[in-house]
């Protein structure tokens with residue numbers, strides 16, 4: 001007989017560098033608000049919703065809006081996971097930036113002509129995105145494509161089976177304290193701290 005425990009909680013992962021590790025491109029005040037405020041908030045809210053869902057499963061909660069609970073849970077779980085990808089997708093200056101190598105570098109050249117052309121199109125996609133979204137590079141095993149995609153809000157179930165290799169947060173909380181309304185400057189600065197090693201390792205695990 002297996003013991004019934006209910007659904008497990010989420011935990012805020014550690015930042016892979018110091019809170020000021022991305023300066024000057026993303027300053028420590030932004031990382032502080034973004035990580036200790038927003039990201040932690042998604043984890044805490046997801047856990048509150050899991051408590052509620054466990055109450056529903058155990059029939060302790062009698063009156064509930066299952067669509068509302070699950071929609072909110074989806075938003076917050078994805079908020080946690082997308083931010084974890086985003087943090088790990090960057091590295092302090094000197095360790096990040098430059099160009100992608102390995103299979104990732106080869107595939108970008110094969111499918112986009114050159115790194116420069118890929119970067120231009122990804123930047124255009126990022127700059128055209130509505131205010132609450134993400135620009136991502138996702139790998140589709142079905143045809144081996146590296147797809148540049150835009151994701152609105154945190155509702156990304158449509159990316160099922162297309163793991164994210166590269167991700168850029170474009171919510172105002174990701175840049176406003178430092179770049180104000182100049183989001184394109186934030187996008188431009190971000191290329192200096194992309195962790196290509198991590199992105200390439202991720203892709204190579206998927207191939």
Ligand SMILES: [Fe+2]
Nearest residue numbers: 038169171174
């Ligand atoms: Fe964010």
